[in-house]
Amino acid sequence: MSAADRARSAATGLDRSRVALYLVLLAMVAFYLAPLESGLMTAFKTPEGFRTTTPFALPPIGEFTVSAWGMAFERLSSGLLNSAMMAVPATVLSALFGSLAAYGLTNLSWRGQIGVLMLFVAGVFIPYQAVLVPLTQFWSFVDLGGRIPLAFVDEYQGLINLGITHVAYGIPICTVLFRSYYATIDEDMLEAARLDGASAATIYRRIVLPLSVPIFAVTLIYQFTQIWNDLLFAIVLVSDPSNQVVTVALNQLQGSFVQQFNLQMAGAFVAALPTLVVYVLFGEQFAKGVAGET
Amino acid sequence: MSSGIFAALIRDTGGSVRSDGPDVDSDAAGDEASDAEPRVRTDGGTVVDGAGERSGSADAEPSLRSRFRRSRFLESIPFWGPPGVLVLFFVYGAIGWNFVISLTGWEGLGSPDYSSLSTEMYTQLLADSSFHAAFQNTLVLLFAFTVLSLVVGLLLAILVDQKIRLENTFRTIYLLPMSLSFVVTAIFWSWMYNPSNGLINELLRAIGLDALTQAWLSDPQFKLAAIIFALMWQFSGYCMVVYLAGLRAIPESQYEAARIDGASTTRLYWRVIIPQLRASTMSAAVVLVVFALKAFDFLFVLFGVNPGQSADILSVMMYRVAFDRVQWAYGSAVAMVLFAMALGVIGPYLYLQYRRGEL
Numbered sequence: 046m047s048a049a050d051r052a053r054s055a056a057t058g059l060d061r062s063r064v065a066l067y068l069v070l071l072a073m074v075a076f077y078l079a080p081l082e083s084g085l086m087t088a089f090k091t092p093e094g095f096r097t098t099t100p101f102a103l104p105p106i107g108e109f110t111v112s113a114w115g116m117a118f119e120r121l122s123s124g125l126l127n128s129a130m131m132a133v134p135a136t137v138l139s140a141l142f143g144s145l146a147a148y149g150l151t152n153l154s155w156r157g158q159i160g161v162l163m164l165f166v167a168g169v170f171i172p173y174q175a176v177l178v179p180l181t182q183f184w185s186f187v188d189l190g191g192r193i194p195l196a197f198v199d200e201y202q203g204l205i206n207l208g209i210t211h212v213a214y215g216i217p218i219c220t221v222l223f224r225s226y227y228a229t230i231d232e233d234m235l236e237a238a239r240l241d242g243a244s245a246a247t248i249y250r251r252i253v254l255p256l257s258v259p260i261f262a263v264t265l266i267y268q269f270t271q272i273w274n275d276l277l278f279a280i281v282l283v284s285d286p287s288n289q290v291v292t293v294a295l296n297q298l299q300g301s302f303v304q305q306f307n308l309q310m311a312g313a314f315v316a317a318l319p320t321l322v323v324y325v326l327f328g329e330q331f332a333k334g335v336a337g338e339t
Numbered sequence: 340m341s342s343g344i345f346a347a348l349i350r351d352t353g354g355s356v357r358s359d360g361p362d363v364d365s366d367a368a369g370d371e372a373s374d375a376e377p378r379v380r381t382d383g384g385t386v387v388d389g390a391g392e393r394s395g396s397a398d399a400e401p402s403l404r405s406r407f408r409r410s411r412f413l414e415s416i417p418f419w420g421p422p423g424v425l426v427l428f429f430v431y432g433a434i435g436w437n438f439v440i441s442l443t444g445w446e447g448l449g450s451p452d453y454s455s456l457s458t459e460m461y462t463q464l465l466a467d468s469s470f471h472a473a474f475q476n477t478l479v480l481l482f483a484f485t486v487l488s489l490v491v492g493l494l495l496a497i498l499v500d501q502k503i504r505l506e507n508t509f510r511t512i513y514l515l516p517m518s519l520s521f522v523v524t525a526i527f528w529s530w531m532y533n534p535s536n537g538l539i540n541e542l543l544r545a546i547g548l549d550a551l552t553q554a555w556l557s558d559p560q561f562k563l564a565a566i567i568f569a570l571m572w573q574f575s576g577y578c579m580v581v582y583l584a585g586l587r588a589i590p591e592s593q594y595e596a597a598r599i600d601g602a603s604t605t606r607l608y609w610r611v612i613i614p615q616l617r618a619s620t621m622s623a624a625v626v627l628v629v630f631a632l633k634a635f636d637f638l639f640v641l642f643g644v645n646p647g648q649s650a651d652i653l654s655v656m657m658y659r660v661a662f663d664r665v666q667w668a669y670g671s672a673v674a675m676v677l678f679a680m681a682l683g684v685i686g687p688y689l690y691l692q693y694r695r696g697e698l
Binding site: 073076077080081101142153156163164167168170172182220274275277295296300310316324328336 | 414425426427451520531538545581639661670673
């Protein structure tokens, strides 16, 4: 075998292994997308359609319908609105608190801060079950609506309680995300500002905050997804049906239309739409938020 | 661009903010390190901590520095104080409160009676056969789910790390399930597992394996396995992200050295690369285990409060006991067991991280 032949056979061997590699990668794509694709196809089928065709197949002519989407949207629209009203402020607040805490525990160094930091970090891993009973006790005792005579507070008491709870339990992960970023800020630069007489608050506002845009993006996206997706706190803390968030509404939709899979699938997509859009637009930031949890 | 940025661990990604090279990471990563060698140097030079302390307070410099330090502590309070109070109250206060509630016999309407406390609930737990079943299922779930997700995530990471085209797209798709609510994924998977029309059984029939079709979610034999598989689908992308960061931190030269030695690809990964991913494995495993402990939403959407003995886990049992049967104290006791299990995992992990200066 000549050198050229050897090179060629090595090349085809290489090609073959590359082809195999891509085939495996594509098979995994199919694996990860199959539940979504089947759901999407099913959502466009009539009951007759999804009973007689394979889930991933396109709806046959005559069995195509968008009625499930209309009904799902109608059922979930108030939940979508409630989720948005609660999740957006809660996300911003927990990110802001996380940023402040990380700055105070990273860039302003003092003895013993590692101990305080530990308490924050450990909070990331707390099983929420361990706080559920006290939380219900606490919020029924606080009774915001009864104490604050504002129509707004009274109307949205459940959502306000839920939002504050999410802020509190979101602070640990936000602090961890911001800390790993703030640890990379050049100390000499902050030190120079300090020698110029800038206070800690000024340095935060003028230097640290403007540098934090990328990590704010990561934290906001990650935290928004977490809060939007939560079910446990919502079912425990919100009893008023008019304050129901979308995950709870979707769970009820699923429970009350047992055999209507097209409606269930459409509902799942409607409820997931905001997080899907955020994920498609900011997948990179989401990935960093996810990785930061470690 | 993103593949380059994505390559490194998150704290390495802020290239634009730091001025001086990669060594900042090792310095700034741990406070243990910064205690020994302060990152902030008042005079711009290297001040050795120990030397100042040895020379005593007669020396003006250390007292100035310690005063400086103390003032930084006061200065820092407004920043971490308010969030710290929230965390202290909602996390630690609530857990303490939960423990006290678990010592009362509180159930039904009304308020807990804090005047007579006993470990009655824990004695009951030990004798409760449904607790035994849930405890056992929880262990099976957390072990099988963690191992399975890690293995699949590692394989994905290695595949994605082969300098492939469209790497971003592949990665984005693999991580996609992680961005979805468990309510959403549970609905998808209940359709996937549907005995008559679901995709799993349809595929099995299509390739002539009719004998293998099952009522996945109602047969006690397969329930837990079906849950574990679906959760693996949702979390393996996360493991891939963690492993990929670990892989990208290994210098290229090691791959080349192994190739020159004539090592096969399998051997290269098994002997050289995978052993270096121990830190990634550990941190991903901690997150997975803790998640498995608190996994609730997914099972609740599929089964409500009664998954049946073959799939009952502690987090669902806690909810059922406390919020369905209103046996608050008993539910709190189950929650304490969950908390203790989580602590058993994260305690050593955080201690290790602290010791390695990676907190």
